[in-house]
Amino acid sequence: MRVAKVIVDVPTNQTNHTFDYLIPEKLENLVQAGMRVTVPFGPRKVMGFVLDVVSESDYGKLKPIEDVMDITPILTGELLQLGKWVSDQTVSFYIQTFQAMLPQILKAKYKKEIEALTEEELPDALQTLFAGRAVMDYEEFVERNGDYNLLLKEVRNGHVQINYLVKSKETKKTIRFIAPNKEPYLLVEALEDIDPRAKKQRQIIEYFIGNPDPIEQKKLLAVLSTTTATINQLVEKKMLKKIDQNVYRDPYEDETFKRTTPLPLSLQQKKAIEPIWQAIEADQDQTFLLHGVTGSGKTEVYLQAIDKVLQKGKEAIVLVPEISLTPQMVNRFKGRFGSEVAVLHSALSPGEKYDEWTKIHKQEVKVVVGARSAIFAPFENIGIIIIDEEHETSYKQDEQPRYHAREVAKKRASYHHCPVILGSATPMLESYARAKKGVYHLLEMPDRMNEAAMPPVEIVDMRDELHAGNRTMFSRNLLESVQERISKNQQVVLLLNRRGHSTFVMCRDCGEVMKCPHCDIALTYHKSSHQLKCHYCDYKIPMVKQCTSCASKSIRYFGTGTQKVEEALREHIPEASIIRMDVDTTRRKGSHKKLLERFGNGEANILLGTQMIAKGLDFENVTLVGVLAVDTMLHLPDFRSSEKTFQLLTQVSGRAGRHKLPGEVIVQTYTPEHYSVQLASQYDYEQFYLQEMEMRRSFHYPPYYYLTLFTVSHPNQFKAQEVTKTISKLLYKHLSDRATILGPTPSPMVRINNRYRYQCMVKYKDEPNQREIVRKIQDHYKDEIHRNDLTIQVDFEPYSLM
DNA sequence: AGCACGCCGACT
């Protein structure tokens, strides 16, 4: 007897274990661990992952596997093991993690249909619905208000049956070719039979007599300026045939990548890469922290480390933050390794993603460059894992399973005995502390390439501007500098981490602030659409003409968003051309890239944007970077706000003067004395590290303590609060007395989408049975989670406390 | 997640 242990696609507590299924004879030699299968589960059919194939089961009556969905395993043994580990670490369901490892398109699609087994005996009500057809979609049945009980009765009578279908969404892209279906001389004969009026058909046949090779339909249509209708007629007459050829969608097919060869390494690059090469040679699962200032040439170190790995016949995974997966970055990898590279990021269409993933799965590439989920690339012989900008928050998934790519990377590295490289100009405090302790091997690259100095940073105190009577959002200094750069035909990057037009809209008479009715958050005014939008849910309304509370007409806009800055810039510097980049202008696929290309081509003087422009851009003509208001970030209710501010300032400063022209940075702030602003302006990471560590130590924050954040949400505020209270009591009771439990407190955003949110936080050093308690808590509330709209989110080592 | 089973109230 062959039995498959299957995790079914039903994400609940009670089904979070394997179910045993009999492997039927016809699939006997086919079913393997790591494949997706369809199995009967209760009355329906679901997708499942085979974790193991064994020879016996201690469960009684086994149902057989219905079918396999893959011909070869889609997850390797290592990934199955890894999936279990990730699920346990993040307290997620196994199925969720396995799904997260695969491209979205491989997620199963379920369909239900009703099939009539008889024509006569059906009750009229059903017969009308079927309208002569044998099968109908269940969806249609529901839409047309079908009588469910009647349906069940007829199922019992055996007059109809319900079919459950499981499909994979994967699609293969094909290109249609047209080819002659006869020898050329036969075509000549066939020409005679064609109606003399059918001029186009004759043309086509004549074309194929001269060119008997298959031709892409698209091209044929263009060459002969005809339509598919004409071709179809000839296909029907069996003179031509259609050939559909499977092709990979290659998102980069239109681009040619100039091949590059390894650049000579600077002394500090050599010093950094030596230990990495050694670890690669020795198959050591060592973690390196590559601390290199922006422009120090970290990417070249990555490239040459990968070179070594490829020489050994192994594979490489490179993670980059979504936002910095810019064409520039892709170019560097494609340029060096050509078609050995697959690229995975969210700007690709689902089909393109699937195709890139398939290249990895089929071992057709050796290097993958991608965002967070690329850490699960199904390589079997990994030689190095590189995480660029390791401090980036996007490496932590913000939905279940809440894994951190860095931790998964270390786990995979220990399996493959290979090094992990964490690269950053501003490492996360936790990482730098580990490096200092010797857990990670610290590699320092303190100097920029080509002896370029970091651009000088000038801090402008906006309070002084105000006192001097300047009420605009631009300091005199910044405005002058921008004008000067433009006159010299150089480019400027301006950063403001707030999109929209105004941050909030207030009534001058009664002080009422327009808020989202679902989220208790101030609405942001968007001028282009003349709307008020909530940035946390989809709520939007046309701009109000009068106060919703007192009907006064004196409504004022407060705060500043990118849209408003753009407007003000046009007013102050009419000769400037501006490209604005924020979520609103980059929502469409490829627009991100297009905007950057335009800026790179010098089509604009100023690039104005939110945080998304702070990373990875490298334009040689940029000589001035302006940060309009750093304070919004500094005062967020988050213990990492100083660190994030320091990182942002350092990153964005690195955008100026990367090449021959010297750069300059101007930071506008209302709190110029703050240490993260001061130290960032001096590029003093080390001092910032020491000072911030002191703060973390005294307030019991990471890296001195670990955190676990519980967020409870419920439509009823009291219920949310009460559950949070109970949870904190349970934690208090079951965790050791060395753990501190904070809360319940209202979440920084109390209400989002009509749900109230409360949270409590655990600070601890070591709580080995923590996850077990979390499972118990979730189990305790399972009914309410299911019924009452209660959610309990548990985030281990959270990045965001919102 | 579905879906059946099962235990209480208002109806032919």
Add this chain to the structure above:
DNA sequence: GTCGGCGTGCTC
């Protein structure tokens, strides 16, 4: 006495 409300628990 029966139909149907939805609370409870199972799915290999």
